[in-house]
Amino acid sequence: IVKLENICKNYYLNDVAFPVLNGVNLQIETGEFVGIVGESGSGKSTLMNILGVLDHPTSGKYYLNECDVFSYEEDELAALRNRTIGFVFQSFFLLPRMTALQNVGLPLLYRNLSPEKIKEQSFKMLKKVGLEEFHDRKPTQLSGGQQQRVAIARALVGEPHLLLADEPTGALDRRTSDEIMSLFLSLNRHDGMTVVLITHEEKVAERCGRVLRMEEGCLCQVEQIK
Amino acid sequence: IVKLENICKNYYLNDVAFPVLNGVNLQIETGEFVGIVGESGSGKSTLMNILGVLDHPTSGKYYLNECDVFSYEEDELAALRNRTIGFVFQSFFLLPRMTALQNVGLPLLYRNLSPEKIKEQSFKMLKKVGLEEFHDRKPTQLSGGQQQRVAIARALVGEPHLLLADEPTGALDRRTSDEIMSLFLSLNRHDGMTVVLITHEEKVAERCGRVLRMEEGCLCQVEQIK
Ligand SMILES: Nc1ncnc2c1ncn2[C@@H]1O[C@H](COP(=O)(O)OP(=O)(O)OP(=O)(O)O)[C@@H](O)[C@H]1O
Ligand SMILES: Nc1ncnc2c1ncn2[C@@H]1O[C@H](COP(=O)(O)OP(=O)(O)OP(=O)(O)O)[C@@H](O)[C@H]1O
Ligand SMILES: [Mg+2]
Ligand SMILES: [Mg+2]
Helix, strand or coil: CEEEEEEEEEEEECCEEEEEEEEEEEEECCCCEEEEEECCCCCHHHHHHHHCCCCCCCEEEEEECCEEHHHCCHHHHHHHHHHHEEEECCCCCCCCCCCHHHHHHHHHHHCCCCHHHHHHHHHHHHHHCCCHHHCCCCHHHCCHHHHHHHHHHHHHCCCCCEEEEECCCCCCCHHHHHHHHHHHHHHHHHHCCEEEEECCCHHHHCCCCEEEEEECCEEEECCCCC | CEEEEEEEEEEEECCEEEEEEEEEEEEECCCCEEEEEECCCCCHHHHHHHHCCCCCCCEEEEEECCEEHHHCCHHHHHHHHHHHEEEECCCCCCCCCCCHHHHHHHHHHHCCCCHHHHHHHHHHHHHHCCCHHHCCCCHHHCCHHHHHHHHHHHHHCCCCCEEEEECCCCCCCHHHHHHHHHHHHHHHHHHCCEEEEECCCHHHHCCCCEEEEEECCEEEECCCCC
């Protein structure tokens, strides 16, 4: 489902190039559950933004379902992204003036669904992350871990084929973190959702099918002690 | 240094009271290193906001260095807070249009220091968290863990007597997380800085002198297996 070929990414500040990704190669089969680990600042979120079609690489190719993603026009990309990908951001990016329920329903606005159907799907997903009684709270009226779970519900509401989760349990206590991982694993096993998950927690990495480490701007496979 | 007596806090939404803290009693001696654990949504950040004089309790008393904090006027409180407390927020709250160096220097603007002195102190602190080469980056040009470290440097730059850290290693990999904990512990042991730290990571809680658990809106002591 995902194929990255020699992806390079430089950031430019005052015309100085800062290379972050130096030739990332990655191939993920449909239905896999992949974990990505690596040091702070090593380029994991940068890679996720490219996988999520939110940022362009400096060079290299990205095939999503065998489509050469970056040869598309922006509006075609937006449609592809909305249908296929669910993204949990490291800093959540919830809209502060919308309720939890409205935030969760945002990805569904692009589809031909009635407002009632959108509300129903959003409520169902909030229930799955244990937050149904907080549906009418705004983000500032929620704890850090509750905000993170709203972001997770939003990523899942459209039943994506590919879930990209950037440190999705970073703000969660052990028990809630386990519940979220079990939710991801069950969607992976029963609905065939492919998962790419960044984490710096060993207990989370241990539950992934395979673990890759970001080092010096490249991905390499980690020995998995199963 | 810190004494909380029967602190209660309700949030009010549409005139409905939601009790979050139900009579928290806490006494912390100068130089202690206290960890606070508890489930997502249990009230830890709410308690921190009261300790940091950023929010008022619904009832109860808070004595900071034997001063009844909430009997003061707002401007006196601001001065007390700036002199005494360093706060690492769960969601960082960095100013997006300032560089890392400027963000770190913010607490020093209230003191009678020259701009050069402020720059020097800020740079020194950025160095302590390993980010000196990123001093002129804006927050959006930093990784999640780098942003968290800027927030930590900002909390420490004024050499506070009391450090309140809300999940300060949540976005950090194992190695960087250990470095930050060692920095806190050394400031605690050599400079006598009192530390109250919220975490949901066992490895971090194990390094605290004493651990308290937030449950049902009250704090209770956790058995420490040393
Ligand atoms: N917009 C930007 N401009 C310049 N440099 C950037 C920008 N965004 C990120 N960087 C830099 O790119 C590097 C990789 O950042 P990235 O966010 O991908 O790291 P990460 O692995 O996700 O780290 P963390 O675990 O701390 O979240 C960092 O050194 C960061 O400072
Ligand atoms: N402004 C607010 N208005 C109403 N309720 C709020 C507000 N802020 C927080 N809450 C609620 O108060 C409770 C405690 O929140 P708090 O942020 O203190 O939790 P926490 O222990 O820090 O959780 P986490 O580990 O997820 O960060 C939560 O149920 C939250 O929904
Ligand atoms: Mg990141
Ligand atoms: Mg919190």
